[in-house]
Amino acid sequence: MLITPGKLLAGINSPEDIKKLDQAQLVQLCEDLRQFIIDNVSVYGGHFGASLGVVELTVALHYVLNTPYDQLVWDVGHQAYGHKILTGRRDQFHTNRLYNGLSGFPKRKESEYDTFGVGHSSTSISAALGMAAASQYLKIEDKQHVAVIGDGAMTGGMAFEGLNHAGVSDTNVLIILNDNCMAIDPNVGALKDYLTDITTSRTYNKLKDEVWNLLGKLSMFGKSAQEIVSKVENGIKGTLLSQSNLFESLNLRYFGPVDGHDVNHLVAVLNDLKNIKGPKILHCITTKGKGYAPAEKGNATTWHAPGTFDKITGEIHKKIYSVPQAPKYQDVFGHTIVELAKANDKIMGITPAMPSGSSLNIMMKEMPERAFDVGIAEQHAVTFSAGLATQGLIPFCNIYSTFMQRAYDQVIHDVCIQNLPVNFFLDRAGFSGADGPTHHGAYDLAYFRCLPNMIVAAPMNEAELRNLMFTAQLPRTEKAFSIRYPRGQGVMPHWRTPMEEIKIGTGRKIRDGEELAILTIGHIGNYAVEVCERLAAQHIEVAHYDMRFVKPLDEAMLHEIFSTYKKVLTVEDGCVQGGFGSAVLEFMADHNYHADVKRLGIPDRIVEHGEQFELHHESGFDPDGIEKAVIGMLEHA
Structure with missing residues (x-):
């Protein structure tokens, strides 16, 4: 069903339409926008809290x-739902994700x-600074460059690198820190505590408002007056806060904190900041x-x-099943690490800001x-884990495959070389x-198997x-x-099995066959099980091997396979270039076989979003795709 937007929002097809509104109408536009997001996400799903938090800022x-x-x-x-709706995509928003x-x-x-694609965090400052x-180089003086960084992204190291560079530039860049004390889980670390100090210092905030007003009154008197006010403001910040201002110490003009839900005050502040040149936050x-x-x-x-x-009511819809369901792989990890840690006091858990997503929150x-x-x-996270390992502890570092790409250098230098x-x-x-x-975890099999001193495995x-x-x-x-393991459910409702050691570099034969062998790695092997059963019903017997390890490969098993079968089909849910x-x-x-x-695997192109099964089908390694490949190979002389 299509969601009907409110009266004001219905007339907004681009930001030019927003500018036609009286400023007094912006409050109602914010209400329309917020309700439209609530209506759509409640029906179709998607990210929710972050975009609601920046409605006024977006408008x-x-x-x-x-x-x-x-x-x-x-x-x-995922802060940008309101931005998408206001920039010509309102009537397509129900197709989001x-x-x-x-x-x-x-x-x-x-x-x-959409000036820059953003999925991972902490990139906006560097991108906006580059713009x-x-x-500046092209001598375009009237263009504004704004980075809106929030939801914990300021804790990422790249954000600090961008801040450090911005402070020594004289570029016209505005960094807006959307401070809601949250990423997906609550923010952690010293920066969070520092921002809380700024936010809760009543004396500073009172004097800050007075200085802000003074700045506005004196701005008409030129640069010298502004410099005087700036020095007074900096003195207040340094004196009243328990630490000197972090951002000012990086040579960024700091303004705030301001109420991010007062749209008219935000408009006034942003109009003021447009006329202040140089890097600012x-x-x-x-x-x-x-x-x-x-x-x-x-x-x-x-x-x-x-x-x-x-x-x-706010009741989140949950599926009700009549039979036990397999758990999510992340939950199997979360419960199993606790089980192991109770028996082994050297196990330590590490995650970069994803305790609920990885289920490390259980530990x-x-x-x-x-x-x-x-x-x-x-x-x-990677180098911290390496430090733990030097002291004889056993780090279990849980990072999403796509986010591990950001730490590849540390894996090489701080883990594998040592x-x-x-x-x-x-x-x-x-x-x-x-x-x-x-967010696709397409490349880890390829980028890890090329590293010395690295074991690479995937459970089925x-x-x-x-x-x-x-x-x-x-x-x-x-x-x-x-x-590695995928997002979502496994295949075993009764999953709390006794644990046993697996010899490194050994696979297992799932099924004998004739003429052709399917070799799989990881969860996708369950598709091959289904395909083998389909083919058996057609009196076609093919073998299936769950290799388990990409590095080291089970060479004894591969010698058996290539000595027995003249046709081999490999299946992986990773990039086909350089993978399993x-x-x-x-x-x-x-x-010399x-x-x-x-x-079969993820093709050498960017695959867009969709349900996992839809993308498996598009890439040709869903059960239908595997069966088609087998039949094609068997029919080929």
């Missing part, structure tokens, strides 16, 4: 700025208003889920992306001294689903994940261990 920015000429960068992207529909994040090829530097205080009581008063993590819900609750949320800081036994658990491996290409089901976790915590003095199938081809070439080999 104010598009009212004041000349977008898309002025450059507006959102960080992180659906297959072939709108992306859930800003996307350059989707709209000229501002380009304008505006600190906005917002509430995640603002305007929807269940989200404001409830668990902010739950309301980050709640799925569909009853907008009247954080039971063993808080042994589980660490390090913030949106994947590089730090040959440290760090255990990496890569959640959301393969297609992530509706989050799309910025929950029992195999538990066995691999058990194996990873057994004593060893070298080699990192990577274990490529490793099998390399083995075949190195040992000759066989007809076909590889």
